[in-house]
Amino acid sequence: xxxxxxxxxxxxxxxxxxxxxGKKFAEIIFRINPPKKLIIxxxxxxKQYEMRQFYSDIDDSLIRYFIGDVxxxxxxxxAFDGVDxxxxxxxxxxxxxxxxxxxxxxxxxxxxxxxxVDAAIDRYVKKVIFISTDxxxxxxxxxxATKLCAEKMVVQANSYSTAKRTHFSVxxxxxxxGSRGSVVPLFLQQRESGTVxxxxxxxxxxxxxxEEGAKFVIQCIERMYGGEIMVxxxxxxxxxxxxxxxxxACQVKSIGVRPSEKLHEVLISEDEVSHTVELEDMFVIQPSxxxxxxxxxxxxxxxxxxxQYTSRENEKKLSIKELKKIVDEFEFSGxxxxxxx
Numbered sequence: 001x002x003x004x005x006x007x008x009x010x011x012x013x014x015x016x017x018x019x020x021x022g023k024k025f026a027e028i029i030f031r032i033n034p035p036k037k038l039i040i041x042x043x044x045x046x047k048q049y050e051m052r053q054f055y056s057d058i059d060d061s062l063i064r065y066f067i068g069d070v071x072x073x074x075x076x077x078x079a080f081d082g083v084d085x086x087x088x089x090x091x092x093x094x095x096x097x098x099x100x101x102x103x104x105x106x107x108x109x110x111x112x113x114x115x116x117v118d119a120a121i122d123r124y125v126k127k128v129i130f131i132s133t134d135x136x137x138x139x140x141x142x143x144x145a146t147k148l149c150a151e152k153m154v155v156q157a158n159s160y161s162t163a164k165r166t167h168f169s170v171x172x173x174x175x176x177x178g179s180r181g182s183v184v185p186l187f188l189q190q191r192e193s194g195t196v197x198x199x200x201x202x203x204x205x206x207x208x209x210x211e212e213g214a215k216f217v218i219q220c221i222e223r224m225y226g227g228e229i230m231v232x233x234x235x236x237x238x239x240x241x242x243x244x245x246x247x248x249a250c251q252v253k254s255i256g257v258r259p260s261e262k263l264h265e266v267l268i269s270e271d272e273v274s275h276t277v278e279l280e281d282m283f284v285i286q287p288s289x290x291x292x293x294x295x296x297x298x299x300x301x302x303x304x305x306x307x308q309y310t311s312r313e314n315e316k317k318l319s320i321k322e323l324k325k326i327v328d329e330f331e332f333s334g335x336x337x338x339x340x341x
Contacts, residue, residue: 007033007036008036009036011035011036011038011085012029012038012086013038013041013083013085013087014041014086014087016042016088016090016091017040017042017089018047019042021210023051024210024211024214025087025217026038030062033218036062038062039064039066040063041090043067043068043069070108071115072115073118077122080122081123085128086116086129088131088154090108091112091146093133093143105142105143109143109147110149120161121157124165128166128168128169129171129220129224130151132151132173133173133174136150137268137272141260155168155229158291158292159289161226170228171216171229172231172267173213173267174206174236174265174311175265176210176213177209177326179210187242191247194250195250196247196252198240198254200239200254200257200263201239201252203238203239204236204265206265206314207235207318207326209326219281229285230284231282235316235318236312237318240252241323245320245321245323264312265311266311267310275288277300277302279300283309
């Protein structure tokens, strides 16, 4: 794939930049690949103020804060002036909120993504990476459906941008440890009551930390051509193992699988396997369009017949000991304290 990026000469913008992922992305990009400038694009002025205080030691010329909403095409066009790389992380992410506010989810996750695509092409952005989720694969809830639609728009956007040389790719991964609305903060809070609620004791999920997710996105930006969906090789966990790691002495109450919730998650569907290849550290789902040159991935291996990349079938499983280490690191980090505010 494509080689290293000259980050010190790149202006990077992240939509939803004050969210859990955006803050971690900013921390890591300044630690390992400081760009010429990082623009934080979000609609929450309080979160931008707090983020500005956190990064007060970074020169104002290196980080800029831009109030705006991905629903506003004109604002995106203004924000994208002079931008080289866009990380599109803004989204309505919580499944219940999307179910109860369906049109709002469509406006942000689908129409907002269309606006990002259009603004990026019109402003000659070089690369756009879209952050997706395992819930976009064979979706059964609206959140997943909007992410699937957004994935397809981003991949197909490459057929519109050839003349202006904007390249669009997708990064798809599983549940993020400790993100807002995730099960880890819930279990940590429930532990105090002596009872932990579990929807189904057989449930499994893919797992990735915020830091791992941010580093993977940076890697995808460096290696993308445009049109591929990149999927990291990440471990899975069983929900009862997580309970044992967090609250082994607590009573477990089974409340049943909630509407629009899967028992197991999928990162590569059965239909995608035939045009997916494996690299050492990731899978690449290739688009079947004329502008994609499969020769770019000569060092990759096709997947074997019958391959499944599901949280249940995943060969790499986290042990209770490994889960406890991850949870302990999260619990005593500033990320957990931030979620409790």
